[in-house]
Amino acid sequence: MQQTRERAYAKINIGLDVLRRRPDGYHEVKMIMQTVDIYDDLLLEKTAQPGIQIQTDHEELPVNRDNLIYRAAALLMEDKKMTEGVKITLTKRIPIAAGMAGGSSDAAAAMRGLNVLFDMGCSVEELQRLGVKLGADIPYCIVGGTMLSEGIGEILTPLPAPPDVHLVVAKPDINVSTAFVYGNLHVERLQEHPDIDGMVQALSRGDLQGICDRMGNVLETVTVQEYPVIEEIKQVMRKKGALNALMSGSGPTVFGIFTDRKLAESAAEAIARKNLARQIFVTGFLTV
Ligand code: ATP
Numbered sequence: 001m002q003q004t005r006e007r008a009y010a011k012i013n014i015g016l017d018v019l020r021r022r023p024d025g026y027h028e029v030k031m032i033m034q035t036v037d038i039y040d041d042l043l044l045e046k047t048a049q050p051g052i053q054i055q056t057d058h059e060e061l062p063v064n065r066d067n068l069i070y071r072a073a074a075l076l077m078e079d080k081k082m083t084e085g086v087k088i089t090l091t092k093r094i095p096i097a098a099g100m101a102g103g104s105s106d107a108a109a110a111m112r113g114l115n116v117l118f119d120m121g122c123s124v125e126e127l128q129r130l131g132v133k134l135g136a137d138i139p140y141c142i143v144g145g146t147m148l149s150e151g152i153g154e155i156l157t158p159l160p161a162p163p164d165v166h167l168v169v170a171k172p173d174i175n176v177s178t179a180f181v182y183g184n185l186h187v188e189r190l191q192e193h194p195d196i197d198g199m200v201q202a203l204s205r206g207d208l209q210g211i212c213d214r215m216g217n218v219l220e221t222v223t224v225q226e227y228p229v230i231e232e233i234k235q236v237m238r239k240k241g242a243l244n245a246l247m248s249g250s251g252p253t254v255f256g257i258f259t260d261r262k263l264a265e266s267a268a269e270a271i272a273r274k275n276l277a278r279q280i281f282v283t284g285f286l287t288v
């Protein structure tokens with residue numbers, strides 16, 4: 001095999017709770033991850049020269065060691081003592097610094113692709129064990145789907161997929177650093193925590209209203225205060241008929257859940273018309 005392709009899907013958090021800050025600075029989370037149908041493409045090709053080359057159509061992304069794809073490839077290839085060469089071409093669609101795990105998903109897809117291209121024979125668990133050294137979301141991104149994510153993000157429990165919906169995903173034109181958001185979160189001062197256990201039960205029942213009623217993200221306490229546009233987008237989505245709307249991850253991306261495609265499209269148009277976001281998708285959950 002000379003080349004292989006992988007899709008790197010984005011995720012949203014339909015529920016995100018932070019339980020405590022550990023002495024080592026990591027936060028213990030309890031969140032529900034869901035793959036959405038927005039993806040980057042990776043083409044992995046063997047090269048005659050040893051080493052890792054990255055190419056991308058997105059001019060803001062680094063193509064050196066700072067790209068998570070490079071780091072993931074280097075980690076896996078060094079672990080397997082491989083000296084072959086690979087070129088990875090990334091077509092970027094997932095909004096950047098958005099709370100959609102775009103970089104982590106690219107890194108996970110690179111690991112999956114290398115495993116296939118060089119016939120490494122790594123198990124999913126092995127890729128996850130290596131991947132977590134690079135980022136807490138990578139073990140989830142290796143498999144995707146609907147998962148309860150605990151610990152620092154590495155303890156994963158598969159959950160039943162939510163019912164099919166129409167999803168509006170809007171990323172306002174601001175870049176939010178995950179480190180800033182977690183750094184400014186005061187876990188001990190949080191007044192409310194989302195009912196993640198209740199949401200797990202609602203997922204088991206296939207109860208969409210129950211899921212939507214329990215949507216919550218404690219990181220909104222930091223990001224929404226800094227960027228009120230997030231609340232504005234949520235309000236537009238709700239006014240336009242969303243069952244509920246929430247910020248994903250550390251933000252600033254907002255998603256709204258709709259049962260009617262036309263309402264979802266009209267919400268997306270309203271957000272664009274009001275200039276609240278430029279990157280807007282009408283999409284759905286990706287359920288496997
Ligand atoms: P998360 O939900 O995991 O917090 P995010 O959506 O907030 O992720 P990313 O888009 O993954 O954030 O990336 C944030 C930073 O990582 C950007 O500043 C970007 O320059 C850098 N980065 C490195 N490699 C990549 C990549 N392949 N794709 C996107 N960003 C990358």
